[in-house]
Every structure is written in structure tokens, then in C-alpha cells.
Amino acid sequence: MNNNVIFGINGPVVTVRDTDSFEMMEMVHVGEQSLVGEVIGITDRLTTIQVYEETTGLRPGDPVTGTGAPMNVLLGPGIIDNIFDGIERPLKAIEEHSGAFISRGAKVTSLDIEKRWNVTMKVKVGDRLEGGQIYATLPETPIIEHRVMLHPALSGEVVEVKPDGEYTIFDTVAVLKDDAGKTHELTLCQQWPIRTSRPVKERLAPSVPLITGQRIMDTLFPIAKGGTAAIPGGFGTGKTMNQHQLAKWCDADIIIYVGCGERGNEMSQVLSEFGELIDPKSNRPMTDRTVLIANTSNMPVAAREASIYTGITLAEYYRDMGYHVAMMADSTSRWAEALREISGRLEEMPAEEGFPAYLPSRLAEFYERGGRADVLSGGEGSVTLIGAVSPQGSDFSEPVTQNTKRFTRVFWALDKALAYARHYPAINWIDSYSEYFNDLDPWFKENLGEDFVEYRNRIGALLQEESSLMEIVKLIGADVLPDDQKLVIETARVIRVGFLQQNAFHAEDTYVPLEKQKLMMKVILHLHSKAKEVVAREIPISKLIEQGMFDKLTKMKYDIPNDRLDMFDDYIREIDEKLGVFLQ
């Protein structure tokens, strides 16, 4: 066959001379150890390959063999509760193979090929199957039913069906005859190229919120199921912490967590924490609905570039079964840097800050793969994308943050000053935004009442007003403000400390149901309106504060358990009593 050999080596980039046997984006094996690589450039003289593993020790003259297919992932049962590297190699299997340190050229299959799954067939002989339709199901974990779908490119008539029973992923469970008369053996798995998005029947509007239990995210800057969000922030502002909180508490069915160029110890934390944490909805460990992709910062840079695509492909696969999937990517800046690094090795002309000129189009391609849709298997699924961004020097004007802003619709801007003051989550309420209000407000009105939206708008307005008042306070001190403005500052303090600050380590406060969030807003606003009446009677605000209601409200997040919402009525009554004294 072909006898292509290495010509040149520069870091992770390898070139092959004088060949026409490779396709663009084809997956190849490089060297005696068969390192995995991908063709990223072809000229008549040189073919350029990026290698997903360390290239130390490769020599000119070592063989390069093509696989004839683009970079694929294997999709089938066994993905959930697993941890993969950037090109879907299971890290646990690599550990068994090569110990605590990752050696090169590890020959492991992505999914367990020996495990037998308890399959229930959903078709019978003579049924017609279209691409993406379900022909079998099996329990992948106690809470996730894996729905085995026909490859989207196939369709035809079922001519043979095996009985229900235990099968491995490569066993044939049915045979399909396509319209051209060709037969296809259907197994429990399929291949899909990671850089191609999977088809859906129809895209739907993002009209259902992704409920996170995090107050500032749910009320002030909500995200829709199938929405896209960016969390930018300098180091130490809590990007990873926010991503963890979202992964733990958001109401998606399946979580894909991509650790892209981040810390190894963080991934081991996720592993140990998610294994212990019990999902309140199903009473099962979080790992029963979680897939981890870990390509830490010291693992090969080309695989880091691929890890984002591997993650989104897995997410789309579960969306196609009719699940709501949330994918966290931590951090997309590291992915962009991997692009820059490889682009530099290819000696491409750089654009801003050394990043390649195609950075925005790559980001757009990625975020466009999110969305809510009618899927081919019937029913509805969604992929919500939440990408952390690590701007250099905490400067939001750098290219990755700016371009991400163009393609995401929620922007949770993390603020160094808030983080320094240990105000967590350190989401700045002035710089952040959500573009989903119009899409989501009907849902909020229907499920939580008209007043939810009204409360949220009033809270937002108070915070805005405080922000402009603080400009004055910074110059001349709070004492010179008139009492009604002091009241705004005092209420805003309650909102900031009592509502926006949320303690991820507190058993009650780490997740707060929407109903409680609404009542918290209601009580704070009730106090504000009452206090406003008092202040209008020229009673000094210091007298009001002495009543202790403001302080009491800052602690209500701890004092009122999530299942004792009736206690809010007591708070309203107490406010009326204590402030009523001034109004007689």
C-alpha cells in the first residue's frame, strides 16, 4: 500500500513529503508507536499533520499511515460515568495500561467492548427506520436510559431483529436493508466525526430556562435550555467554582464537563466530589449523569484543541436521544491558545495577539452547535453550552473574550474586586447580561407568576441606582446623601450580601429553588417599600436600621430552610410590625 514516512518534525507538527494519499482532516497513525494525528494541511509537496501525543523520539523515516476517515469518536453505551482524554481515550483504561503516568501510543478502545448491556429491542422485522430513529434501548446507568439510534445517514427496512437480551457494543442486534438493497448490521454503537455537527429535525426557540439554583444566574441573568453562556474572569475569580456549581445543580439530564487545559488536581477534585455528591432529583451519585473529558494543561496541546469537539459531539449524541444536555468547557481560552500554538507552528499569518485570523469563525462554529431542537428520534432535546474564558491579565478586551461575546447570549462577567472581597459568586451585576429575557419571560410568568419578572426588574433597577450613587459615595462619603438615597444603598447592601452572595459550601444555600428566590426578592422589596414610606415621613434612616430588619434579611438565606417557605410570611409580618411603629 502506501509507504509514507516522516520528513520533518517541529513540536507537535509533523510533515510528510510528496504524497497524495491523505485527505484533509483525516486521522493518521504516526511512527512506530502509532501516535494519533490529524491531517491539517496539504500542498503538492508537503502534508502537515498535528500529532495528539508527545513527539519526542520520532525520526524522519518513521511510517505514517492513514485511516481513511476523519477524526472520529465512538458513540455508544458506556460513555456516562467515564473520564476521557481529549480524543476519547478512557483514562481509567490508560491507567491500567501504563500506570499513573500517561505513556504514549496507548492502545485502548474508547468504550468497554466486553461489558454486556441489557438490551430491549424497539423494532420488529418489516419496520421502516429513518436516520436517527431508535431501534433499541438499554439502561446505561440507573437513571439514564441509553437509546440506540440509527446512524443519521442510513435508512431502510428492518430485515432481522435479535431477541431482547445481553449484548456487547459490537454485537449485531438487527439488520437493516437500505433502499439500494444493501444490508447493514446494526450494533449498539456508531462512529461520528467530531468536527461535524449531528443533524436535527428542527431547531426550536430557547423558551425554557436552565434552572441552576444559583440566585444571580436564575433571576438576573437567566440562561435558556439550549442557550450559550460565557463566564469570563481572571484567575482566582471563581470560574471553575461556578462551572462546578452549575454542573452539580443545573436541571439538565446529562452533564458533559470538559476540563480543557486546566489543572490536574481540579479534575481529581471533580472526580472525587461528583462521586460522593448525591443528585437531589434522583438520589443517585452525580457521576450517573456525568461525562468528564480531562485534557489537563500538561497533556498534549493538539488533543486539547480536539477535546472541545469531542465534548460537543458526545453532547449532541445524547441530545439526539431526547435529553437535555449541559456542557461546561473550562476553559475555552486554553482551547484558543492551542489553536494559536498550532497555527504558530504552521507559520500562519497571525491576527490579534498572535491568535489565528480564523479564531472567530472557530468559536462561532462551536457555539452554534448548542441549541434546543426537535430531534430525529422524536421528542425534544437540547445542548446548553457554558464556556469559561480566561482573559489574559483579566482584560476583557482581549480577542477570545471579545469574540466569545459575539457568539454567546449570556455573559456572566466575573469581577476581581468582588473576588478579592470574597463576594461569591463574583458575578458583576453591572457588566453581565442575558439576552434571553424576551424568550424566557413567558415561562417565568406562567410558572412563577407575573410578579417574578417584576421583582427581578426592581432588584436590577435598585442595583443600577446604587452603582451610580456609589460613585458619589466614593468621593464624598455616604453621610452627605439624603435619607432616601441612603435607603437605596442600604437595600442594595441587603441584595448584595443577602441575595446575590451565595455560599457554595453551605448545605442550604448551595442550591436554592426558584420559589424561594422569588420570595427572598419579595421580602427584600417589601422592606424597601415600607422603609421608603417611613423615610418619607422624615424619620432618620438610622432609626430604621436599628430595628435590625436589614441585618435579619441578609441572613435569611441561612435562616430559612429551602423547605420552610411559609417562614417568609413571618418575615413580612415582622417587617410590618417593626416599621409600622413609625407609620402611626
Added chain:
Amino acid sequence: MIINYVGVKEINGSLVVMDGVKGVSNEEIVDIRLDNGTTRQGRVVQIDGERIVVQVFEGTRGISLKNTRTRLTGHPMEMPLSPEIMGRVLDGAGRPIDGLGEIFPVKKENINGTPINPVSRVYPRNYINTGISSIDTLMTLIRGQKLPIFSGSGMSHNDLAVQIVRQAKISGADNNNFGVVFAAMGVQKDVAEYFRKSFEESGVLSRVVMLLNLSNDPIIERTLTPRCALTIAEYLAFELDMHILVIMTDMTSYAEALREFSSSKGEIPGRKGYPGYLYSDLASLYERAGMVKGRSGSVTQIPILTMPNDDITHPIPDLTGYITEGQIVLDRALQGQGLYPPVNVLPSLSRLMKDGIGEGYTRADHQPLANQLFASYAKVIDARALASVIGEEELSPIDKKYIEFGRLFEERFINQGFTENRSIEQSLDLGWELLSTLPRAELDRVDDAVLDAYYKG
């Protein structure tokens, strides 16, 4: 058969280009012998067919197009390792310079190491008691962590590092399995000598491996120094089950050496001329900290870097902060007030602290105390900003209390002697004592139950 290649094709900075070389492998080490009898080492960094680019560690001074004979060694850069390495002094490329002879290797390891599999890592939880209040209470160092010191030229980062080494108590570690690997990159002779003397005085010298690349040593060798140091540390920790503290100073010199190498290679620069792969390169060093399953040893890193112009947004501290698990930031204003150690607590952070403190590790009130100290000190800064505009006299009574709290906090809590070793209980109690000077209502980060137990105002 060993082939000697005569002469080179091109010389550019520390790089030489050679042609007609067969059978070379990527990252291979070559020996270069000059006609005057001296030898140098180099590393293959790029291959295009038979044309190779070699990075010469000792620099290219004296090399001409004709006066060299180059031999391929057939293997990448390896570090000879043996238990005898404890107590030795090596140069920046890992060769002994203490006159005690060669190291007889039990094994040799590639200095680039291999990444630890994330599933094989043990999540670090055991705290290291440094005896320094600000660090123990507010940015606790955890065994297996990488916690850099962000400093500036002329600040007391070296004293702080020495004090940490001297006082660091790791539970479960005794003299037999505690060791220090010290990597000096581009530091002055005096500084290296200061560290050596301090190790000697505190009686740990026999448990220290020193790698010295001084400021006048070759720049390319500097890019090898941390890799050699970490290879030694990994060997001691994961094969001999020791607890190793790696001190690397100064990472800024390292990054600058990398920049010089990158630009002479003609690579496209990223921010401030540093190569686009600076993040990945730094990560390949810092990520070698940690603990792995089945081994009882650990590698803890304290890299020291001097921020150019005290700018924390400079690429070196910036990228470091994104990789390491927190940072200890030193502040010139505090140093100017005569405070030692001049730790600026607000930008400082330890990410692993939350799981290594509290009940069973330090004390149950540790986390709430730390949260409250951070929050209250942040208010001190606000009050000071206001005072600088309207004058301290005009401040509200509560802001005046904060100003007073800030003064006490800096003078009594942050400030402590170079030889003062405070236990964790002393530090925590001191924290509560200072917080008790504030009205109880101001302590909004703490549950009432904890306040009842510790608030004494």
C-alpha cells in the same frame, strides 16, 4: 558505528543548523566537540528531512562553520538518578559541581517527564503548617499543591521561602522522608549562597538537592533547570516515597530565557514577545506537582517569580496564576511600612485550602474566620480610599473602626518575625481577637453559632 558530523550550516543565537544528518530523532541530545577540545551539548528542536536545528545549551560562542564535530547520542535529555543525589549541588543542567564526583545512576529519566493521568491523582488534602499566620490562616499551603510567591525585585520573597522551608511541618513526615529540591534560575551568586547558608543553619542541607543556574550561566541551560529539578523531585517522591518541597526561583528569568530561545528560532511571538506556547510550557512544569495513587510521597511546589514592574497582569504572573492553585502576593507598600512578610492578603489565594482545613484538619471555625477576615479587610481598603479623599476625621464611626482594625490586622496578624513560628491555634485565635474589635453585626460571613463561640467583643 558512530558518525561525527563536521561543521554546521548556520549559527543564530543559541541555535545551529546542520545539514545531511541521518537517523536523528526529535528532541535527541547531541554532543558537540570543538577543535579546541571543549565539548558542549545540544538538543534537536526541529527536523526537516536531513536538515536539523540544534539548540546548544552552553551557547554558540566560539563556534564557527567548520570547527565542530557533532555526534548523535541516540536518546533524549536524561537525568541520572539515585538516592545518593540528596545533599548534592548540581549545575543548571543537572551535572555535579560540588567536586564530589559523578552521580552513579540507579536509573535515568527523560527530563520532560510524562503527564500524570488525572484519574491517578490523589486530591491533596493534608495541610502544611508553615507557622506564618497570614499563610496558614488565609491561604493554607496543602501538600501536593503548587503555590507560587508573586513578588518584585527587592522584596523579601527569599526570606519568606527560607522561613517556609525551616518551619514547614508536614504531618506524617519526619527527617527521613522530607526533602527540598532547590532550583535557582538566573539568580545571583549571593542569593544562591544565602539559600545554601540558610539551609545549613536550619540543619536541612543534607536533605536538599540544589540546582544552580546563576545569572551569568548560559540561558539555554536555564530552560533545563526546572525540568531536571522536577525529574529529581518526582523520583524522590514517587519512587522513594519522600515528601518533596520544590522551590524554583526565579520563574521570570526562566520565561525570559524561553523568549530568547523562541525568538532566535524565528517563532511567531504572542503577548509581549513571549512564545505562544508559554502557557503550555509553564504548565508542563507546574503540573508536575501532586500526589499519585499508591505512592505515599508528594511533590509540593513553591515557584517564586518577580513581577516585572510589580505588574500582576504581566504574562508571566498572569499565566502562572491560571495554572497554579492560588498565589501568595507580596506588596511593596507593606514592605515599605516595615512589615514582614509583606503578604497582600486580598489578591492572595489558596485554591486547595477549602478541603484541607476545618474539622479534622485545623479547626472547624477556620473557613468562616478566613472568609470574614478577607471580607473585613476588603472594607478596610474601601474606608482608606474614602479617608484619602475626605480625611480620616470625617469618616463615619464604623469606618473609623475599620481603619483601626486594618492597622491592627497589618501590624499584628500579617506582621511577624522572621524566626517567629506561630501554631495554627495561635493564628486563629489572633484572628478572632482582631475581629472582635469590630461590631458583631459587621461580621456577616459567619454563622451565629460560630460567633457565639469565638466573638469576644
